[in-house]
Amino acid sequence: MTQISVKNLWKEYGEQVVLQNIDLEIAPRSFIALVGPSGCGKTTFLRMLLGQEGLTRGAITIDGEALPPEPGPDRGVVFQRYSVFPHMTVLANVMAGPEMKAARLLGRTFGATRKRIADEARAMLAEVGLAGAEDKYPAQLSGGMQQRLALAQALMMKPKVLLLDEPFGALDPGIRTDIHKLMKRLWNEVPMSVVMVTHDIREAFTLSTRIIAFERTRNLPEERLRYGATITKDIAIWPPRVAGATSIYDADIYPRRDDPTEQGPLTGTTWAKELSHAATHSA
Numbered sequence: 001m002t003q004i005s006v007k008n009l010w011k012e013y014g015e016q017v018v019l020q021n022i023d024l025e026i027a028p029r030s031f032i033a034l035v036g037p038s039g040c041g042k043t044t045f046l047r048m049l050l051g052q053e054g055l056t057r058g059a060i061t062i063d064g065e066a067l068p069p070e071p072g073p074d075r076g077v078v079f080q081r082y083s084v085f086p087h088m089t090v091l092a093n094v095m096a097g098p099e100m101k102a103a104r105l106l107g108r109t110f111g112a113t114r115k116r117i118a119d120e121a122r123a124m125l126a127e128v129g130l131a132g133a134e135d136k137y138p139a140q141l142s143g144g145m146q147q148r149l150a151l152a153q154a155l156m157m158k159p160k161v162l163l164l165d166e167p168f169g170a171l172d173p174g175i176r177t178d179i180h181k182l183m184k185r186l187w188n189e190v191p192m193s194v195v196m197v198t199h200d201i202r203e204a205f206t207l208s209t210r211i212i213a214f215e216r217t218r219n220l221p222e223e224r225l226r227y228g229a230t231i232t233k234d235i236a237i238w239p240p241r242v243a244g245a246t247s248i249y250d251a252d253i254y255p256r257r258d259d260p261t262e263q264g265p266l267t268g269t270t271w272a273k274e275l276s277h278a279a280t281h282s283a
């Protein structure tokens, strides 16, 4: 189970202090919603968790280990747009990460390995409601379908931490409600923590276990360069939302199994079994 610790983190770009004095302990299986005014450093913080951006001072550790200075398969990411490869089919998009990983080990993927990855990719696409769209290209999908594809692509690498940068911000309200249900189900079933940047406070309350707000405490024009944003609010959702536990929140994500239009829990697929096996053995 993954514990993320952020200790006395500072981020500066040249003269500009963007973030200061961030201390944050993220418990295993948390779903953190990160909110705050535009420009306060939310995306920068997410990119530091991803390993795409260095820290000026302080430390981030995952399970006690210093965060590697580059993105790795233990951290998946979905952005508001452009998370998928436009020139590859839906199936190829979802297979790309595991294929690259296998190719690094074996030189290239072929035969049984390729088939196993394709089978897992098809199962994953079915889980996010994209069965039948395997041969399409991203441009042929709606916005909601593209974000489902981006989630499937990120989850194929079995990340310990899923980072979401306003992933549902561009979607229509109805589609957003559907994808919220999917997101809750994925978080319940997959042994991962989630850190999500959002501008939508309702979305934060709908999905998260805890809401963290970044804000500048000193914001006079002459202070803007020298003082960055820090954590000004830390709200635990009540009643507590616990990953994998049945709660009052589950009614809308686990519909009756006799409803053919909805999918049940993810427990049937190969990758879900592997993930729960990995979780049981790393706990």
Ligand SMILES: Nc1ncnc2c1ncn2[C@@H]1O[C@H](COP(=O)(O)OP(=O)(O)OP(=O)(O)O)[C@@H](O)[C@H]1O
Pocket (backbone or CB within 6 Å): 013, 018, 036, 037, 038, 039, 040, 041, 042, 043, 044, 045
């Ligand atoms: N690579 C960079 N070089 C210099 N300054 C940067 C860089 N990336 C971000 N910044 C600055 O850091 C500050 C925080 O940006 P960031 O994108 O993290 O904010 P945000 O809270 O995610 O904003 P929004 O909600 O509008 O997306 C901004 O002032 C931005 O201009």
